[in-house]
Amino acid sequence: MTVVPELTEHERAHEAAESRRGFLMALPAYLYLIVFFAIPLAIVFVYSFATRSRTGGTDLSGWNLDSYGRLGEDIVTRVVFRSFGLAMTTTIICLLLAYPFAYFVATRRPAVRGLLLVGVMIPFWTNFLVRNYAWRVLLSNDGPVSQFTEAVGLGETQILFTQVAVVIGLVYGFLPFMILPLYASLERIDPRLIEASRDLYASSWASFRKVVLPLSRPGAIAGSILVFVPSFGAYVTPAILGGDKKPLLGSYIVSQFLTARNWPFGASLSSVLIIVMLSATLVYFRAGGRNL
């Protein structure tokens, strides 16, 4: 056993000053997060136990689980499954598109890499809403896409206001969130590991499967979460490109707050969504983390 010598007076004072300084530096960010994130979340959580008054207000006096009881209703499960399927589709398409691109970028010269990564981020310079409206123009019945398919003899396309349009919009919007973490993890792989595997009789395909793929898993997991989570609760893109025949989770929650004026039900939906996503993320990270 090692003997830990007692700290002297001035060592203690120094450490106290250090931790005080750290706390003070973090304070603005903490305050901001508490006021605009933690407190609103707490309010949502509290409201989910309240009752809708007959006039559409929220009655906080009688706490109950009624809103949670409604989560099993048919309409809710349909909305949840539809949203889940759409988010899964979006995530998988993003993964398939982003992986080869990220691999390509990660294996370029550093100067070229920088250029390509800036290219990935250029769309962020334009407002998300504006870009979604741009897709509305592109996909509309007399838009460029439709004109093209007509010109080559495939007939008029009717993509806008379908789930296909929503997936196109979501993939477009969230693809960079998949590319960046994938790139980061691929770029970190020591090229000598690939050489070592080739030296140990792996074909280039086997080398990819046994070395590159497992080592890029953290990036694929992080990217999938970054795409899946916002896709699952997406509101803007489905609202603009999807029409309102088949509501998704995001718009369904919004309609509870704004149209149906049932805040407790909207709040309970939101709470469950948050808790499910949070636990799924944790489980996913744990599962991935074990093999890192």
Place this chain on the structure above:
Amino acid sequence: MASAVELKGVTKRFGDVVAVDDVDLSIADGEFFALLGPSGCGKTTTLRMIAGLDLPSAGSLTIHGEEVGPLPPNKRPVNTVFQNYALFPHLSIEDNVAFGLKMQKVAKGEVGRRVAEAIELVQLGGMERRKPTQLSGGQQQRVALARALVNRPKVLLLDEPLAALDLKLRQGMQNELKALQREVGITFVFVTHDQEEALSMADRIGVMGDAKLLQVGRPEEIYEQPVSRFVADFIGRSNFLPGTVAAASTVTLANGASIPAPTADRAAGTVVDVSLRPERVRVEQRDAAPDDVARLDGVVRSATFLGNAMVYSLGFDWLELEARLENRPSQQRFSPGDEITVWWREDAIAVVDGGSG
């Protein structure tokens, strides 16, 4: 003896840069061969070409008589121990070692048996389930060795295998590597910039400089009879006494003195350097040197105590010499300012091509 590895006119160009220039080399089966040279001399590129990680731009490369020049690494009967080991961080020690066998689709039972054997060979029993990051540098080195040797390659390539280890461990591993090579009987080709490592481990050494293979020979040959000033200077330290060949076996030094020297077949008038190792320089008090040998009169400029030896810088009116005298009780010590005479045995010197460099 059959050649394990044979290079004929092997050249590697990267764009305009010639990394390896027309190298001819034959490495015998079962040999422990060192490629030695300063960084950027082309030794690693040569090793990578044998491994198949770089392909030669010209020339022929055979392994046990089979041309392998254009073959990818996975089609060659060689394995590499990489610098910094390149162990797969996501795999356990066991799976790292098994990697090559699994890729070759060796039957499961045999994989298990051979992996266990290899891990035993490098004395890492009990570590099978650990990840590489949980091991020390020396242990990682052993895993890298086991991972390569388990495949029973015809040739094992080692790229600066000891460079990442600290001094003590490095010396221990030198002996272990040598013993291991004798035990498995596989041809080892290793690359190093550390001349001591090469001298102490290798059966033969190939010295490279500036993309060319300059000299190949046993450690003693390279040390005693370097073919060029570069080789003499790179392997150990040496003094160079400028001169010209006067006649066969005689060199006239720049101060006018004629000395007997092994001039080989150099013509009279050739500018040469006489290479004289510091530990071969004999230092005596002025006029105490024997009469029948080459000798020079000079002054002690400085004396440095190294524990096991004294190193003197000796001044002459036309050059300076370094002399290293072992620290023995019987050995006379000198102080700066002492007037001395140096001499050397005729077989203590080598003649190398002179001029710059």
